Amino acid sequence: MSANGDARGIVLVADDDEDIRALVAYRLASGGFEIVSARNGEEALQLAAERRPDLAILDVMMPRVDGLEVTRRLRADPRTERVPVILLTASVQEADVARGFEAGADDYLRKPFSPQELGMRVQAILARR
Amino acid sequence: MLRRSRSLTSRIAAASLLLGFVVVLAFALLASSIQSLRGATRAARRSGLIVAAADRLEKLAVDMETGERGFLIARDDLFLEPYEAAIARYPADVRALEQLVASQPEQHARVLRIARALRAYQLHWAAPVIALARVNPRAAIAREAGEGGKRRVDAIRTQFAQFIARENELSAKHTSDSNREGLNALILGVLCAIGSALLIVIYAGYLLRLVVAPVRRVAEAARRRTHGDLSARVAENGVGEVAVLAHNFNSMADTLQANQDNLAFDNAKLEAVLNATLDGILMTDADGNILFSNRKMDQLWKQMGLRDEGTIWDRMLRLAQRTTTPDAYFDLFAELAANPDKEIEADFTLADDGRSFIGYTAPVQHKGQARVGRIFAVREVTEERAVQRLKDEFVATVSHELRTPLTSIVGYVELLFDQQLSGALNETQQEFVDVIGRNAERLQRLVADLLFFAQVEAERLTLEYTQVDLVALVERARASAHPVAQNRGVSLECNCAGSAEIEADESRIAQLVDNLVSNALKFTPAGGCVRLGVQADDGLAAIEVRDDGIGIPEAEVERLFQRFFRASSAVAEEIPGTGLGLAIAKTIVDAHGGSIDVSSSPGKGTTVCVRLPVERVRTNGADRVTHSGVGA
Numbered sequence: 126m127s128a129n130g131d132a133r134g135i136v137l138v139a140d141d142d143e144d145i146r147a148l149v150a151y152r153l154a155s156g157g158f159e160i161v162s163a164r165n166g167e168e169a170l171q172l173a174a175e176r177r178p179d180l181a182i183l184d185v186m187m188p189r190v191d192g193l194e195v196t197r198r199l200r201a202d203p204r205t206e207r208v209p210v211i212l213l214t215a216s217v218q219e220a221d222v223a224r225g226f227e228a229g230a231d232d233y234l235r236k237p238f239s240p241q242e243l244g245m246r247v248q249a250i251l252a253r254r
Numbered sequence: 255m256l257r258r259s260r261s262l263t264s265r266i267a268a269a270s271l272l273l274g275f276v277v278v279l280a281f282a283l284l285a286s287s288i289q290s291l292r293g294a295t296r297a298a299r300r301s302g303l304i305v306a307a308a309d310r311l312e313k314l315a316v317d318m319e320t321g322e323r324g325f326l327i328a329r330d331d332l333f334l335e336p337y338e339a340a341i342a343r344y345p346a347d348v349r350a351l352e353q354l355v356a357s358q359p360e361q362h363a364r365v366l367r368i369a370r371a372l373r374a375y376q377l378h379w380a381a382p383v384i385a386l387a388r389v390n391p392r393a394a395i396a397r398e399a400g401e402g403g404k405r406r407v408d409a410i411r412t413q414f415a416q417f418i419a420r421e422n423e424l425s426a427k428h429t430s431d432s433n434r435e436g437l438n439a440l441i442l443g444v445l446c447a448i449g450s451a452l453l454i455v456i457y458a459g460y461l462l463r464l465v466v467a468p469v470r471r472v473a474e475a476a477r478r479r480t481h482g483d484l485s486a487r488v489a490e491n492g493v494g495e496v497a498v499l500a501h502n503f504n505s506m507a508d509t510l511q512a513n514q515d516n517l518a519f520d521n522a523k524l525e526a527v528l529n530a531t532l533d534g535i536l537m538t539d540a541d542g543n544i545l546f547s548n549r550k551m552d553q554l555w556k557q558m559g560l561r562d563e564g565t566i567w568d569r570m571l572r573l574a575q576r577t578t579t580p581d582a583y584f585d586l587f588a589e590l591a592a593n594p595d596k597e598i599e600a601d602f603t604l605a606d607d608g609r610s611f612i613g614y615t616a617p618v619q620h621k622g623q624a625r626v627g628r629i630f631a632v633r634e635v636t637e638e639r640a641v642q643r644l645k646d647e648f649v650a651t652v653s654h655e656l657r658t659p660l661t662s663i664v665g666y667v668e669l670l671f672d673q674q675l676s677g678a679l680n681e682t683q684q685e686f687v688d689v690i691g692r693n694a695e696r697l698q699r700l701v702a703d704l705l706f707f708a709q710v711e712a713e714r715l716t717l718e719y720t721q722v723d724l725v726a727l728v729e730r731a732r733a734s735a736h737p738v739a740q741n742r743g744v745s746l747e748c749n750c751a752g753s754a755e756i757e758a759d760e761s762r763i764a765q766l767v768d769n770l771v772s773n774a775l776k777f778t779p780a781g782g783c784v785r786l787g788v789q790a791d792d793g794l795a796a797i798e799v800r801d802d803g804i805g806i807p808e809a810e811v812e813r814l815f816q817r818f819f820r821a822s823s824a825v826a827e828e829i830p831g832t833g834l835g836l837a838i839a840k841t842i843v844d845a846h847g848g849s850i851d852v853s854s855s856p857g858k859g860t861t862v863c864v865r866l867p868v869e870r871v872r873t874n875g876a877d878r879v880t881h882s883g884v885g886a
Contacts, residue, residue: 144662148669155675186654215657216650218714237661237698240668 133157134179134251139169139195140213141187149182152240153247166190170198173205180247185214185225193228200229209250213238262464262494273457280446287439294432300354301425304361305418307351312414314340314347315372319407322380326387326398337380344372358424364417371410379403468492472503484511534632537618540625542566554632558604566630577602590615595625601635610639645712652708656701660694667691696830703834707817710841717759717845719870724754724763724788724795731767732786735775743780746771754790757870758846766842769835770799770862776829777860778803794865802859811852815840823856839864847871 136158138149143164150160161176163169166187173181173195181199183192190198192212199205212225212233225233232246321337324330348369355361379402387394471488478486487507490500525548528535534551538544542565547555555562560572567587574583579602586600597616603609612633620626670676670687679687709715732748739746756763774784778801787798806814806821813819818833836852839862843850848866 142658142662145658145665148662148665151669151675152665155672186650215654215661218649218709219716219718236657237664237694240665241672 135159135161135176136247137161137163137169137173137176137178137181137183137208139163139166139181139187139192140184141165142184145184145213148240149243152244156244156248158247166192166195169195173199173208174202177204178208180209180211180251182211182213182243182247183230185212185216185221193224196225196228196230209254211243211246211250262496265464265493266461269457269460273453276453277446277450280442280449284439284442284446287435287442291432291435291439294428294435298425298428298432301421301428304351304354304421305425307347307354308414308418308421311344311347311351311368311372312411312418314344315375315407315410315414318344318372318376318380319403322384322403323398325384326391326395329387329391334384337384341376348372361417361420361424364413364420368410368413368417371406371413375403375406375410379406464493465496468496468500472499475503475507479507479510484514532633534630536566536630536632537627538566538630539627542628545627551630551632554634566628573602576604576606578605579603609634609636611635642712645708646714649705649708649712649714652701653705660698660701663690663694664698667694700832700834703832703838706838706841707834715845717762719757720760721755722758722760722763724756724790724797725750725752727760727764728767728786728788728797731764731771735768735771738772739775739784742775742778744775744778745783746775746786747783748786750786750788752790754788754795756790756795756866756868758866762842762845763866766839766864767797767799769839770797770864773831773835774799774801774803774860774862776831777801777805777824777827782859790868793868795868797864797866798861800859800861805856805858805860806852806854807856808854811854814852815850 133156136153138146138153138160139162140146140149141164146162146164150162154160161172161178163172166183167189169181169183169187170190172178181195183195185192187195192214196210196212199208199210209231210229212230213236214221214225214233215236216222222233231250234243234246317336317340321334321340324333325337327333348365351365352362352369355365383394383397383403386397468488475486475488484507487504488500490497490504492500528546528548529550531548532550534548534554536544536547536551544566552562555569558573558576560569560576562569570583570587574580574587577583583600583602586598590596590598595617597614599612599614601610601612603611612635614631614633615628617625618627618629667687667690670679673679706715728750729748732746735746771784771786778784782802784799784801784803787796787800789796789798804823804827806823810819810821814821814836816833817837819837820831820833824831836850840850843864843866846866847870848864850865851863852860853863854860
């Protein structure tokens with residue numbers, strides 16, 4: 126399934142905050158994943174189409190195309206419709222969480238999150254597949 | 255004002271009686287006059303009969319004498335026949351005459367005298383002379399020649415003449431009486447007729463003045479009143495019932511005027527209120543024709559540049575085409591057409607200038623039955639929506655801008671502790687990173703608390719009601735606080751018997767209990783004890799958190815629920831905190847319709863008791879959490 130035989134899988138990380146992208150990358154790279162980073166929604170969609178990631182971690186609040194819209198478009202594209210999506214959200218509102226699941230997300234984490242917890246969720250989701 | 259003493263009825267009755275009495279009296283007079291006329295006429299007629307009877311009797315007397323004398327001369331019995339016939343007849347004729355004059359003593363006496371004279375003539379003169387003539391005709395003729403018989407008959411005839419003269423005199427008197435009485439009766443009859451007619455005219459006039467004229471005045475006033483003359487009144491100077499009628503009419507007119515005045519005043523008030531309201535209000539009849547539209551509605555209509563003509567539905571269609579969602583509006587119309595008794599509230603935004611409104615419409619019922627129309631209200635909420643948007647943006651921005659750096663801080667601190675990733679830290683480094691981690695956590699809590707209130711402020715915090723097992727929830731709170739309690743050397747006990755289920759937002763109640771428990775732990779020194787209790791009875795569930803910590807001065811208990819308020823004891827003991835925990839607790843409790851009480855004594859400890867209704871309290875706030883009571 127993976128495009129890269131050496132890694133345990135490709136994870137797409139999209140967040141406009143460079144530090145957070147790096148944080149996720151550090152954590153997941155140590156778990157043996159190949160990380161593909163995007164600075165915004167557009168890039169994320171482009172990379173998703175190019176690299177066919179095994180999982181996408183998307184920040185909800187991103188410039189240009191937000192995480193919810195990226196999720197929806199991933200789901201609409203037959204090439205990426207089965208890619209699991211974990212949303213990262215800074216929102217405290219329950220409604221936003223609901224909207225995330227409506228868009229097609231598999232899981233969500235509220236910021237600030239524990240990188241360790243994120244790693245475990247990624248493993249759990251991939252293990253189910 | 256009212257002359258009830260003599261009612262109309264009694265007056266009319268009295269007048270009718272009087273009229274009847276006078277007419278009866280007049281006719282009684284007339285009758286008596288006719289009666290006496292009849293009497294006089296009868297008397298005159300009887301006088302005629304008496305005179306005739308007397309003539310017949312006198313003729314008999316003459317017949318007696320003539321017969322007697324004829325016999326003397328002729329000596330033939332044939333000449334005696336009139337005599338014999340008169341002798342046979344006269345007693346009966348005398349009796350008949352006697353009867354006729356029975357009521358007249360004077361004439362009766364005369365008749366008796368005549369009868370005696372006739373009898374004397376027959377017995378003492380005629381009979382002896384006739385007997386003598388049969389024996390001695392010459393002697394009889396000589397005796398007759400002595401004129402004795404003629405003299406006697408003449409005396410009788412004189413008596414007859416007197417009797418007849420007297421009777422004729424009486425007859426003349428009776429006739430004149432009769433004539434006079436006839437004239438009298440005629441005059442009286444005419445007088446009675448004229449008098450009766452006059453009385454009836456007077457009576458009719460009296461009735462007219464008493465009844466008809468006042469009734470007509472009332473009728474005229476009523477007609478004027480009907481045509482809108484509010485001042486129409488009638489004089490109350492009538493009699494009895496008529497005065498009562500006039501008075502009652504005036505009272506009715508007064509009441510009507512007062513009612514109309516009140517109504518006009520009420521209308522003016524209502525109109526003033528409607529014109530003073532900031533909402534556009536409009537009312538239509540059942541067909542959608544506009545009955546009333548307040549000033550604000552007219553203004554809005556003008557501002558939207560919509561023609562204000564046609565029925566409400568014409569206007570609504572024009573309005574719908576101007577909104578951002580015309581189709582949604584057409585759906586609403588269809589719904590209303592299908593179910594005209596529906597009450598509908600809907601938001602709409604104008605496509606061209608982005609102004610937002612809330613529209614409301616409901617049927618108007620008359621006396622709780624038939625639908626007589628609809629009321630439409632519209633409120634501009636452009637500014638409210640803008641403020642709401644700003645608040646929402648604030649919450650979102652603050653969330654994002656604070657949580658994103660916090661994510662990095664917390665995350666990288668965690669990475670630092672991962673020796674595999676970042677290598678081992680020396681002791682000092684470890685200590686420094688601990689401090690960063692602790693403070694990041696504090697900051698995280700503060701941000702969470704602040705966002706809680708920002709959400710409350712933006713009315714974006716809603717309760718998700720489910721059945722919540724309070725005992726289990728408190729037990730979980732105890733379990734998760736257990737490590738902290740152990741760390742501080744405080745024992746944490748849960749004294750929860752049985753089960754206590756309530757309808758509530760589980761995550762908010764958990765937040766509440768966590769807040770209370772962490773508060774209690776913070777204010778309880780090592781060796782102390784925090785006890786949790788849950789109880790449920792009579793529709794209320796109580797959660798109690800009791801500690802034997804430093805306590806709070808009584809004067810400060812009331813202010814505990816204010817945001818950012820920190821008890822002096824907490825400050826003195828340098829116990830960290832933001833002063834938001836209890837304010838959040840109170841907001842959550844209030845949103846559930848419960849109550850929260852704190853009792854405390856410094857040095858001995860604090861007890862916080864939360865009471866929550868077992869069944870959800872329905873409010874019109876759509877489960878929105880507001881900060882009513884917070885900081886009060």
